[in-house]
Amino acid sequence: MPSDTYSSSMLQTYSVRTAANTSAYFVPRIKPDMNILDIGCGPGSITLDLAALVPQGTITGIDCSITAIDSAQNLTQKRQVKNASFKVADVLNLPFEDETFDIVCAHQVLIHLPNETPRVGAVEGLKEMRRVCKPGGLVCARECDWRSAVIHPPVPEVLEAMKLVEGLTALKRTSPYGGMARSWAESAGFKAADIEASAAAVYYTSPEEARWWGETMAQRLEQGSSLDKGIKEGLISQDQRDTLPLGWRKWSEQSDALFSMTDVQIVCKK
Template identity: 50%
Template structure:
């Protein structure tokens, strides 16, 4: 997905995230006075949850998408939260001084970073997050492990659409491998003993979650450029690409539908 131009289906997907559901692994680290940076904050739902946990501190949210930041600012105003700020910016060059934050957090961001200067995206992304983290502070990230996806029933077009996304990621030099978090953190400059790794599983199986997930995937494929790019590169035919959104809608209605994916989590002490 193009992370600089979110469509409304993507905004809807990311707006469902909460700190409790998506960042529970790092919540015990938070103290009321802390300054937190949420990198790739999207529409700000996690960011604003974190702001509520630091009443004596503050949270900054940064994202490359203008539309995401506009949504985050509107939600911040709606909730009446005064200690959160949102700006448009790039993780490749965060607009903050060295050693500025007690916690630097990212949720499903590193997997979207292409390699550069001979380094995998997650490595240079973590290096920049480490730079703005205070000594003794924490860099925290939770990232999807694409190889772990389990989905039933096997409706033609569903798995194939995921395969197209995987091939597009490989083509653009992105690594969707949350299970490699320890490796990436070590290569980013953290000592092995300063890295703690864990995992969480996202599952959609009841009718409400399945309907929501399936419909959102269908809308995202309808609106996004991924399938068009896949056709251009020969990863999928035009006919197959046309079928894929409908396949997700069919999966959403399947009584026995099941989807699960593992997410790797790391907490790194600077």
């Protein structure tokens, strides 16, 4: 279903994503005449970078957020890209025929799909991605694993904010554990021999990076619904509405601030 769940701070965060810093694990496999589907395209920055690699082909970006699609379409006009299109759609019910695309890719999407017992959201998403992929084509996904987070110094309010995310994730019944990606792919119908897995670290270590990330995380808390939901569900107190964002800002000003997390990448041949 279409939604408007992206805050301005989230869109700003997603806008710094490029094909170079998100998709290097499958970019060498792209051919100029391929047709690509980008799942969860957000504001379109990755999608339009990939469009430049398929000058004789096309790329389609989909997202459940109307706001994100509007941003992607505006960016397309600004960059004057002719072979990219965008539409609001749901990864669990893709509006495309079987065997349509040469590559189907997703960045930080599977971890957000809810589990409905006995179905695993990430597996169902990969099944749909596999369905619309051509025989011999590739299904690619890069997903973070929240268990790998390293945060220094351990500012208490920041750790509490991370616990809030974990608590809300449990309530939404999603699986923020990219380390399960190979298992998800096998459950979605890919043969083990046709799944390649790798990993990449995302990190913010310089003072400039730490300040940007800390402020981004603070704004995402303030602009999103996590604090209200956390209070409603008893995960945090009313006082923490102010202290959790301030904690991220406090962390961002520390001279030794460091944040890192591991992303797991899979390339699956159909």
